[in-house]
Structures are given as C-alpha cells and as structure tokens.
Amino acid sequence: MPGTLIIAEAADGAVAPHSFELLAAGRALADEGGGAVSALVAGDESLAQSLFAHGADAVYLAPAGSLDPGYAETGAGAALAACEAADADVVLMGQTSVGRDLGPLMAFKLNTAVAMECVGLTIDGGRLRATRSCYGGNANAEVTWRGDVQIATVKPKAWDALAPDAGRSGTVTAIDATGEQRVRVVSTEAAEATGIRLEDAEVVVSGGRGLGDPSAFGMMEELSGLLGGATGASRAACDLGWYPPSQQVGLTGKTVTPNLYIAVAISGASQHMAGMSGSKNIVAVNRDPDCNMVQVSRFAVVEDYKKVVPALIDAIKALD
Amino acid sequence: MNIVVCVKQIPDPETPASQFAVDEAAKRVIPAQGIAPVVNPYDPQATEAALRLKDAAGEGKITVISLGEDSARDAIKHALAMGADEGVLLSDPDFENIDNFQTAVALSRAIEKIGDVDLVLMGRASADWDMGVAPLGVAEQLEIPCVTIAKAMELDGDTLMVERVLDDGFQTVEVDLPAVVSISNEFGEPRYPQLRQIMLAAKKTVQVWSADDLELEDDEAGEDNRWLELEALYIPQVESNVEIIEGDSPEEQARNLALKLREAKLI
Numbered sequence: 329m330p331g332t333l334i335i336a337e338a339a340d341g342a343v344a345p346h347s348f349e350l351l352a353a354g355r356a357l358a359d360e361g362g363g364a365v366s367a368l369v370a371g372d373e374s375l376a377q378s379l380f381a382h383g384a385d386a387v388y389l390a391p392a393g394s395l396d397p398g399y400a401e402t403g404a405g406a407a408l409a410a411c412e413a414a415d416a417d418v419v420l421m422g423q424t425s426v427g428r429d430l431g432p433l434m435a436f437k438l439n440t441a442v443a444m445e446c447v448g449l450t451i452d453g454g455r456l457r458a459t460r461s462c463y464g465g466n467a468n469a470e471v472t473w474r475g476d477v478q479i480a481t482v483k484p485k486a487w488d489a490l491a492p493d494a495g496r497s498g499t500v501t502a503i504d505a506t507g508e509q510r511v512r513v514v515s516t517e518a519a520e521a522t523g524i525r526l527e528d529a530e531v532v533v534s535g536g537r538g539l540g541d542p543s544a545f546g547m548m549e550e551l552s553g554l555l556g557g558a559t560g561a562s563r564a565a566c567d568l569g570w571y572p573p574s575q576q577v578g579l580t581g582k583t584v585t586p587n588l589y590i591a592v593a594i595s596g597a598s599q600h601m602a603g604m605s606g607s608k609n610i611v612a613v614n615r616d617p618d619c620n621m622v623q624v625s626r627f628a629v630v631e632d633y634k635k636v637v638p639a640l641i642d643a644i645k646a647l648d
Numbered sequence: 649m650n651i652v653v654c655v656k657q658i659p660d661p662e663t664p665a666s667q668f669a670v671d672e673a674a675k676r677v678i679p680a681q682g683i684a685p686v687v688n689p690y691d692p693q694a695t696e697a698a699l700r701l702k703d704a705a706g707e708g709k710i711t712v713i714s715l716g717e718d719s720a721r722d723a724i725k726h727a728l729a730m731g732a733d734e735g736v737l738l739s740d741p742d743f744e745n746i747d748n749f750q751t752a753v754a755l756s757r758a759i760e761k762i763g764d765v766d767l768v769l770m771g772r773a774s775a776d777w778d779m780g781v782a783p784l785g786v787a788e789q790l791e792i793p794c795v796t797i798a799k800a801m802e803l804d805g806d807t808l809m810v811e812r813v814l815d816d817g818f819q820t821v822e823v824d825l826p827a828v829v830s831i832s833n834e835f836g837e838p839r840y841p842q843l844r845q846i847m848l849a850a851k852k853t854v855q856v857w858s859a860d861d862l863e864l865e866d867d868e869a870g871e872d873n874r875w876l877e878l879e880a881l882y883i884p885q886v887e888s889n890v891e892i893i894e895g896d897s898p899e900e901q902a903r904n905l906a907l908k909l910r911e912a913k914l915i
Contacts, residue, residue, distance in 0.1 A: 462778055467677065471879060519816055579775050598661050620666065635898035636898045
C-alpha cells in the first residue's frame with residue numbers, strides 16, 4: 329500500500345512546528361487510506377525522535393542544509409529519492425519558502441501536479457482530494473491529480489499537531505541523493521525587527537478608500553497609537569496616494585495576522601482580505617451592513633467613521 | 649539581451665465579494681457585471697524589472713507573452729505601454745481552463761519559438777489561483793534554473809544577482825543566465841504608462857500563436873488533459889458571527905464597542 333511522505337523542515341537543530349502539523353495531516357490520511365507515514369528531514373539522527381513522537385513511522389535523513397530555503401534544486405533530488413524509497417503516492421510539505429519552490433519542482437520532475445496552500449485533504453476512492461482557497465478567499469476549489477504522485481503544500485495552522493507520544497519509534501534511513509544546485513546562495517538574513525512592523529503588530533488599524541479623505545489617516549494613526557499598534561491601508565487608498573505603499577495590507581502588500589484588526593471604511597474585496605483574513609479578531613467600522621468586512625467581523629459598528637472613530641478614541645481613553 | 653515577460657489577465661481582485669459569483673456546474677467564475685478584467689497585479693512589476701535591466705544594459709529587447717482569451721491583449725498592451733517592445737498572445741480554444749502545468753508547457757514552447765531568450769520574468773503568482781507554480785514549471789520545461797519571489801536584481805555579465813524574499817527574512821542568490829525569475833510586489837512601484845507611450849504601444853506588433861503554432865501535442869493542451877483536475881469550485885459558506893454594536897448615537901456605539909473590546913481583552 330503506497331504511503332505518505334512529508335517534507336519536514338528543521339532549523340537550529342529542531343524540527344519546525346509546522347512540520348508536526350504536516351505529520352498530523354499525513355496520519356489522518358493514513359487512517360483513511362492506509363499506508364505508512366514517512367518524513368524526510370535534512371540533518372542528523374537527533375531530529376528523528378520528535379518526528380516519530382508526532383506521528384512518523386519512518387524517517388529519511390537528507391544531508392544537512394539540503395532542504396534550506398534557496399536550495400530547492402538540491403532538496404528536490406533528496407525528496408524524489410525519499411519518495412521512491414518510501415513508496416509514497418502522497419507528498420505533503422509546508423507552504424513555506426521551501427515548499428513554495430520544492431513542491432512545483434518535484435511535480436514537474438515527476439510529471440504530475442501540485443496543489444498549493446491546501447486547507448483540506450481527504451482520501452476519496454484511494455486517491456487524494458484537496459481543498460484550497462482561490463480568488464483571494466472568495467472561492468474554494470477541490471482538486472484531484474491525474475498523475476501517480478499527488479503533491480500538496482499545506483497552509484500553516486490548518487491542522488493541529490498531534491500530542492507527542494515519546495513511546496513511538498521507527499526506522500531511520502539515510503538519503504544521499506541531492507539535485508544539481510544551479511542557483512548559488514550568497515547570503516541569508518533574518519528580517520530586522522525595528523519599531524512596530526505592520527507584520528508584527530498585535531493591533532492593526534487600517535483605512536480604505538471609503539475614508540474619502542487622506543487626512544483621515546491621522547485619525548487612524550491616533551487610534552492605532554493609542555492601542556500600541558500599527559496603521560495600514562487598503563491598496564485603493566495607497567493607489568490614491570493617501571498612505572505609503574509600504575503600509576499596504578493585502579494581496580500585493582503586507583500579510584498581517586494581528587490579534588485585533590480594525591478595518592475602517594474598507595468593504596473587504598479579496599485584494600484586501602488576502603492580507604488580513606488571518607487576523608484573530610476583526611472589527612469593522614462601515615456604513616454598509618452588508619459589506620464583506622462587516623460579515624467576517626466579530627464586532628461591527630454600522631455608522632459613519634467620522635463620528636465613530638473620534639468617539640472610540642475618547643471612549644478608550646476614558647477606560648483607563 | 650532578450651527578455652521575455654509573461655503576463656496574465658485576471659478578474660479584478662478589487663471586485664466586491666458581493667459581486668463575486670461562481671458557476672458551480674461549469675466550475676468557472678462568472679465575470680462580474682461592469683468590472684473589467686485587469687492585469688495580474690504582480691505582473692507590471694515583472695515588466696518593470698525587465699525595463700530596469702534593459703535601461704541598465706543600454707540595449708535589449710523585451711517580448712511580452714500572455715496566454716488567454718482575446719481580452720488578454722489588454723495585459724500585453726499595458727506592458728507595451730510601459731515600454732516593452734513586442735507582444736505575443738497565446739490564444740486557442742484548447743488553452744481555456746488549462747492548469748498551470750499545461751500553461752507552463754505552452755509558455756515554454758513560445759519562449760523556445762522566440763529563441764535566444766536570456767531571461768524570463770513573471771509575477772510571483774497570479775492573484776486568481778494564487779499558486780506560483782508556473783515560473784518553476786517554465787524553468788523545468790526549458791531546463792534552466794528558477795529564482796522565485798525577487799525584490800531586486802542586478803546583472804553582472806551573464807550572472808544575475810537576485811535579492812529574494814523569504815517568509816522570515818531575505819536571501820541573496822546568484823544565477824547564470826538563461827534563467828527564470830519571479831518578481832514580488834516588494835520590487836517597487838511599476839512605472840505608469842504615459843499617454844505618448846500608450847500611443848506608441850498601439851503601433852507595436854502583437855503576434856497571435858495557437859497550439860499548432862507552438863507544436864503542442866493533442867494531449868498537452870485542452871481542459872480534458874489537465875494534470876490537476878478541478879473537481880469543484882464554490883463560494884465557501886462563511887457563517888457570519890458578527891455582533892453589530894448598537895447605541896442611540898455614534899458616541900454611544902463607540903463607547904459600547906470600547907467596552908466590548910475591553911471585555912474580550914482585546915484592548
């Protein structure tokens with residue numbers, strides 16, 4: 329019975345948490361369709377135990393660094409060898425800097441397809457069926473594969489990792505194969521955290537074209553400042569020159585996942601939703617009760633922002 | 649230096665969700681009334697990247713390719729108006745609703761037909777299906793390397809230095825040409841076509857190539873030959889749990905919102 333291979337990532341001597349989510353997804357598929365769950369990871373044997381504990385039946389060890397970001401050509405060689413050794417017909421990896429390159433590369437080398445950023449995976453008649461979001465979250469697509477090997481990248485946080493079971497164990501096999509690396513990595517740097525970056529802020533207050541007036545961003549900044557957060561804008565507002573493009577939230581801007589996202593005069597077109605739909609709590613201030621942003625919010629005030637936002641600033645000040 | 653830029657025409661991602669509709673039986677998006685399709689928002693950055701390289705080199709030719717219906721001419725015209733030199737529209741009934749694997753095959757055949765291409769630039773993904781697969785696919789078909797999600801580029805002889813965006817940082821890589829590079833929005837603002845250029849663009853050539861012109865086999869194009877089969881397309885039912893904050897005045901609504909946020913420990 330063919331099995332599932334997950335491509336695990338490791339950094340600083342530990343398996344990345346997202347890889348445990350992949351193992352949970354792989355285990356669920358194995359429960360439905362049978363077969364073993366194997367994991368490929370680059371590094372030494374010390375990484376294997378946590379993979380077993382989180383659901384792997386077998387671990388394949390590729391040379392250290394061969395699955396690092398930028399090394400997809402190297403990694404594809406190892407992944408193809410592991411896929412064959414594990415007799416896998418399902419390959420899962422993260423929608424990460426690694427998976428975004430490795431998934432398509434593997435698919436084209438194996439003459440099959442890849443479904444990116446999947447949020448649902450089931451077995452239907454022995455074959456994988458995946459659900460993914462498209463059109464900026466407006467639609468869901470369900471896809472199946474014509475080729476033998478079914479490759480999917482998995483959206484982070486779409487599965488919960490299994491509780492580790494230290495009693496689980498399995499086989500460890502070294503994979504020596506790597507692919508020819510034509511892209512030369514010169515340097516890799518972590519992003520600098522200076523001030524409150526939009527992407528790191530726990531509170532984001534964003535304004536849209538519905539503000540009707542660029543000076544209204546002063547009000548947005550006052551509110552976000554009061555809450556210790558950052559200020560964002562929709563693409564429409566940035567295109568009008570009302571706010572710097574560096575602060576644009578959306579498909580072609582920043583992706584934010586704050587604890588609190590306050591959307592002021594933003595209707596919620598997919599361009600914008602793509603950048604903030606992962607926010608944990610959304611508050612909408614909008615005159616249109618039927619607009620998408622109000623519908624997806626936890627709290628909404630259906631009123632003119634010009635009256636609500638200044639009053640909200642006063643009310644928050646009065647709380648303390 | 650020969651650069652190819654691949655662009656795509658897509659439904660406007662600014663379309664309000666309330667006007668977004670799907671024909672579930674046909675598994676297609678129904679175009680919103682009165683909202684014209686637009687150039688995929690990442691693609692003008694790919695064109696901009698090509699123009700900057702051409703400007704820096706002082707020579708070169710930029711060919712824009714789009715695969716799509718006749719309306720995709722507008723995406724080509726946009727790139728020509730930005731300053732690209734020639735356009736090629738890949739148009740064939742067999743290109744409708746094909747997947748990104750098939751698209752990559754068709755694009756790579758067109759690139760081979762153009763010949764002597766040093767660099768292929770594409771947007772990092774298309775905003776409709778949002779897969780980001782085609783750049784890697786084109787590179788695999790052409791057996792050349794691919795660098796994804798570039799925010800800056802510089803050419804030194806035949807070597808391209810690329811700064812790329814990672815999930816949690818940045819990476820500098822170098823690659824020998826020919827290569828494929830996908831361009832991210834971090835690349836910076838694309839130039840805006842000026843009236844004079846728009847008029848010049850109208851005189852630039854746009855060739856139209858069919859599946860036969862690309863010498864594609866019968867089983868390479870066509871919706872029935874997709875490698876990733878689309879089983880269903882639907883608008884997900886989002887259960888709205890919104891709590892509308894009431895109040896007799898905007899001030900009272902604001903006060904009630906502040907109290908709710910405090911209660912929920914959000915502020």
